[in-house]
Amino acid sequence: MKISRLLLALLAVLALIAGACGDDDDSGTASGDGATEAPDGPAIRIGAQDFGESAILAEIYGQALEANGYVVEQVSVGGFRDVLLAAYDNGEVNFSPEYAASMLEFLNDGAGEATGDADETVELLQAELEPMGLVALRPSPAVDTNAFVVTQATSDELGITKLSDLPADGAGLTLGAPQDCETNPFCLPGLERVYGVDLSGDFVPLESSLVAESLAGDAVQVGVLFSTSGRIADEGWVLLEDDMGMLAADNVTPVVSQELLDAYGQELLDLIDEISAAIDTETLTELNKRYDIDREDPDDIAASFLEDAGLATES
Amino acid sequence: MIQDALDFLTDSRSWWGRNGLVNLTWNHVRLSGAAVLAAVLVAIPPAVYLGHIRRGGIVAVGLVNLSRALPTFAVIAFVFPLSLQYGFGLGFWPTFVALFLLALPPIFVNAYTGVSEIGRDVVDAARAMGMREHEVLRRVELPAAMPLLVTGIRVSAVQVVATTTLGALVGFRCLGTPILQAIATRNDGQLIVAALLVAALSLLTEAVFGVLGSRLTPWARNRAVETKARVQHAA
Amino acid sequence: MFANGPDSFIWWDWVDRNTDKIWARTIEHLQLTGSSVAIGFVIAMAMAMISLRWRRAYGPLAAVAGGLYSIPSLALFGFLVPITGLGFRTAQIALVSYTLLILLRNIVAGIDAVPASVIEAANGMGYEPWRRFIAVDLRLATPAIVGGLRVATVTVIGLVTVAALVGSGGYGTFIEDGLSRARGFSTPIVVGGALSIAMAVLFDAAFVLLQRAVTPWARRGAAGGAHP
Numbered sequence: 158m159k160i161s162r163l164l165l166a167l168l169a170v171l172a173l174i175a176g177a178c179g180d181d182d183d184s185g186t187a188s189g190d191g192a193t194e195a196p197d198g199p200a201i202r203i204g205a206q207d208f209g210e211s212a213i214l215a216e217i218y219g220q221a222l223e224a225n226g227y228v229v230e231q232v233s234v235g236g237f238r239d240v241l242l243a244a245y246d247n248g249e250v251n252f253s254p255e256y257a258a259s260m261l262e263f264l265n266d267g268a269g270e271a272t273g274d275a276d277e278t279v280e281l282l283q284a285e286l287e288p289m290g291l292v293a294l295r296p297s298p299a300v301d302t303n304a305f306v307v308t309q310a311t312s313d314e315l316g317i318t319k320l321s322d323l324p325a326d327g328a329g330l331t332l333g334a335p336q337d338c339e340t341n342p343f344c345l346p347g348l349e350r351v352y353g354v355d356l357s358g359d360f361v362p363l364e365s366s367l368v369a370e371s372l373a374g375d376a377v378q379v380g381v382l383f384s385t386s387g388r389i390a391d392e393g394w395v396l397l398e399d400d401m402g403m404l405a406a407d408n409v410t411p412v413v414s415q416e417l418l419d420a421y422g423q424e425l426l427d428l429i430d431e432i433s434a435a436i437d438t439e440t441l442t443e444l445n446k447r448y449d450i451d452r453e454d455p456d457d458i459a460a461s462f463l464e465d466a467g468l469a470t471e472s
Numbered sequence: 473m474i475q476d477a478l479d480f481l482t483d484s485r486s487w488w489g490r491n492g493l494v495n496l497t498w499n500h501v502r503l504s505g506a507a508v509l510a511a512v513l514v515a516i517p518p519a520v521y522l523g524h525i526r527r528g529g530i531v532a533v534g535l536v537n538l539s540r541a542l543p544t545f546a547v548i549a550f551v552f553p554l555s556l557q558y559g560f561g562l563g564f565w566p567t568f569v570a571l572f573l574l575a576l577p578p579i580f581v582n583a584y585t586g587v588s589e590i591g592r593d594v595v596d597a598a599r600a601m602g603m604r605e606h607e608v609l610r611r612v613e614l615p616a617a618m619p620l621l622v623t624g625i626r627v628s629a630v631q632v633v634a635t636t637t638l639g640a641l642v643g644f645r646c647l648g649t650p651i652l653q654a655i656a657t658r659n660d661g662q663l664i665v666a667a668l669l670v671a672a673l674s675l676l677t678e679a680v681f682g683v684l685g686s687r688l689t690p691w692a693r694n695r696a697v698e699t700k701a702r703v704q705h706a707a
Numbered sequence: 708m709f710a711n712g713p714d715s716f717i718w719w720d721w722v723d724r725n726t727d728k729i730w731a732r733t734i735e736h737l738q739l740t741g742s743s744v745a746i747g748f749v750i751a752m753a754m755a756m757i758s759l760r761w762r763r764a765y766g767p768l769a770a771v772a773g774g775l776y777s778i779p780s781l782a783l784f785g786f787l788v789p790i791t792g793l794g795f796r797t798a799q800i801a802l803v804s805y806t807l808l809i810l811l812r813n814i815v816a817g818i819d820a821v822p823a824s825v826i827e828a829a830n831g832m833g834y835e836p837w838r839r840f841i842a843v844d845l846r847l848a849t850p851a852i853v854g855g856l857r858v859a860t861v862t863v864i865g866l867v868t869v870a871a872l873v874g875s876g877g878y879g880t881f882i883e884d885g886l887s888r889a890r891g892f893s894t895p896i897v898v899g900g901a902l903s904i905a906m907a908v909l910f911d912a913a914f915v916l917l918q919r920a921v922t923p924w925a926r927r928g929a930a931g932g933a934h935p
Contacts, residue, residue, distance in 0.1 A: 235874030541907030546900030553891025655785035667782030
C-alpha cells in the first residue's frame with residue numbers, strides 16, 4: 158500500500174531528527190586543550206538550581222576550579238532536586254553545591270536522621286549517596302537552613318522572638334513556605350515534633366523567592382526563608398530562634414560523582430576543600446544580599462569573592 | 473504511585489480547607505471564568521462592530537495575533553512586581569492579566585470573522601427589506617455568526633482553564649498548587665490526581681461550550697459552517 | 708526613573724554584561740522549539756495519514772492528542788522529569804505532545820477540504836493515487852497545514868518559557884531569574900519576555916511568507932484569509 162511506504166519514510170525522517178537532536182545536549186569532554194596545566198579528564202559540569210545562592214556557589218567553585226586549569230561547565234537544573242539527581246544519573250552533571258541535612262532528608266524520605274553535627278550528617282548522607290555513585294565532600298562552615306521569619310510588627314504584637322514562643326494551635330497565623338513544607342522535617346513536621354506547634358491550618362505553598370514578597374506584602378505572617386537571605390536584615394525582620402534545636406546541619410556540601418574523583422584524585426579533592434573552607438555563613442549572607450537587593454550577577458559576585466579570598470588565581 | 477494517588481484521594485485534608493482540592497478547584501474556575509468573561513466583554517463589541525462595517529480587519533487581527541505570541545509565564549512574571557508595588561497582592565492579578573490576554577485572540581478573531589464573512593447578498597437583502605443597521609446586526613449578522621463566536625469562546629475557555637495552573641507559580645491557590653507541591657515532594661500520586669483534575673476540567677469546559685453552542689444555534693446544520701468552524705477551531 | 712539603574716524597566720547595563728548569555732539562551736530556545744515542532748509534525752503527519760487510510764482511527768488518535776494537550780504543562784514536565792531526566796529531553800517530549808493536536812487537526816481538515824471534484828479530475832488525468840496525494844491533495848491542503856505549523860510554533864515558543872523550571876534553558880531562565888530577586892527584577896523578565904515575543908512574531912511572519920510562496924495561486928477561503 159502506497160501510504161504505508163510514505164509512513165515508513167516518515168518514520169525514517171523522525172528517527173533522523175530525533176537522532177540529530179540527541180546530540181544537542183552539552184557533552185563536552187576535556188582533552189586538556191585551552192590551559193596548559195589542565196589535567197586530563199572529563200569536564201567538571203556544575204549543576205546549579207534556580208535560586209540565587211545556588212548560582213553564586215556554583216560560580217564560586219566553578220571559577221576557582223577554572224583558575225586552576227580545569228574545564229568547567231555551568232549547567233542549570235531548574236527548580237527541583239529531582240532534576241539534579243536525574244542529571245547526575247545521565248552524567249550531565251558531576252558536581253553540585255548541596256546542603257547536607259536537606260539532601261539527606263530528601264534521599265531518606267524525611268526519616269529525620271540528620272543531626273546538628275555537620276560531620277555526622279555528612280557521614281549519613283554519604284551512606285545514601287554511595288549506591289548512586291556520588292560522594293559528599295567535606296562540608297563548608299557556611300550553613301543555610303530554614304529560617305522562620307516574622308515582621309518586626311508581628312513580633313512585637315505577639316511577643317515572639319523564638320520558635321518556642323509560637324502558639325501551639327497556630328492562632329490563625331498564615332504560613333508561607335516552599336511547596337515541600339508539609340513533608341520537610343525542617344518545616345511543618347519539625348515544628349510539630351519538636352515544638353508541638355501546628356501551623357498547617359493556614360499554609361500557603363509558594364516558590365521560595367516569593368515567600369519574602371508575601372511576607373513584605375503581609376499576605377503571610379510567618380515566612381520560611383533561607384537563613385542566609387540578605388533580605389531579613391535589610392527589611393528588619395525577626396528570625397525566630399531555633400531554641401530547641403529542630404534544625405539540623407545544613408552546611409554547604411559539595412557533592413561530586415565518584416567518576417570525577419577517580420579521574421582527578423587527591424589534587425581536586427584538596428582544591429575543593431580549600432574553596433569550601435573559605436566560605437562562611439556571614440559571607441554567604443553578604444553575597445546573597447548583593448544578588449537579591451543590589452541586583453548583581455552571580456558570576457560577578459563570585460569573582461569578587463574569590464579575589465578577596467585569594468582564590469582567584471592558581472593555588 | 474497508585475498507592476500515593478489513593479492515599480492522597482482518601483485523605484480528607486486533601487479535599488477540604490484552604491488548600492483542599494475543593495477550594496483550589498473553585499479558585500481555579502473563578503479565575504478562568506473571570507478572565508474569559510472579561511475577554512468576552514472587551515473583545516466582542518469592537519470585533520462585531522468592525523466585522524459589521526467590514527473595516528480594519530487586517531490591523532485588528534494583526535494586533536490580536538501579537539498578543540497571542542505573548543508567553544503567559546512572561547506576562548505573569550512581568551505583572552507580578554507591579555502588582556506588589558501597587559498593592560494588588562500576589563497571585564490573582566498577575567495571573568488574571570496574563571489569562572485575559574491569552575483569552576482575547578480566539579474570541580476577537582472569531583467574532584470578527586463570523587460577522588464579516590456573512591455573504592453580502594444576505595446583508596443587502598436584509599437592508600432591502602427595510603431593516604435598519606442595528607437590526608441587520610441583531611437579527612441577521614449576529615445569529616449567523618453565533619457558531620463561530622461560540623467556538624471562539626470555547627477555544628479560549630479551554631486554553632485558559634489549562635493555563636491557569638501557572639498561577640501557582642506566583643502564589644495563586646489553584647489546581648497548579650498541588651502540582652508544584654507534588655513535584656517538590658516527589659509524590660507522583662498527587663501529581664497525577666491534580667493533573668487529571670485540570671485535564672478533566674478542560675474537557676468539561678469543552679463539552680459545556682459544545683452543548684451551549686448547539687443549543688444556541690439549532691439551525692446550524694450547514695456543512696460549510698461546520699467545516700469552517702472545525703478549521704477555525706483547529707487554530 | 709531618570710538614571711538608568713537596577714530598578715528601571717530595562718537596566719541596559721545588565722543587558723551589556725549579559726549579551727553572551729542572551730545569545731546562548733536564544734540558541735537553546737530555538738533548538739527546543741525547532742526540534743519539537745519538527746518531530747511533532749512528522750508524528751502528526753503519520754497520524755493524519757493513518758486517519759485518512761482508516762477513517763475509524765481518527766477518533767481515537769484525535770482523542771489521544773487532545774488528552775495530551777489538556778494536561779497542564781507544569782504537570783507534564785514534572786511528571787516526566789524523574790523518568791527522562793535533564794530538562795532538554797524532558798521538555799522536548801512534552802512539547803512534541805502539545806503540538807500533536809493542533810497539527811493533526813489542521814492536516815486532516817486541510818486534506819478533507821480538498822473538493823472531491825478536484826480529486827476526481829486529477830485521477831482522471833492519470834495521476835497514480837500516491838503521486839496525486841502529494842501533488843494535489845497535500846498541495847491544496849498547504850494553507851491549513853502551514854496554518855497549523857504557525858500556531859504550533861508560536862504555542863511552543865511560549866511553553867518553552869515554562870520549561871525553564873525543569874532546567875531546559877531558553878528565555879524562561881531569565882524570567883525565573885527576575886522573579887527570584889527582591890521585589891522582582893524587571894530587566895531579565897522584560898528581556899526574556901520581549902525576546903520570546905519577537906521570536907514568535909518572526910516565526911509567524913516567516914510562516915505567512917512560506918504559505919504565500921508555496922501557494923502562488925493565492926488561495927483564500929476556509930483555511931486562509933482571516934484565519935489567525
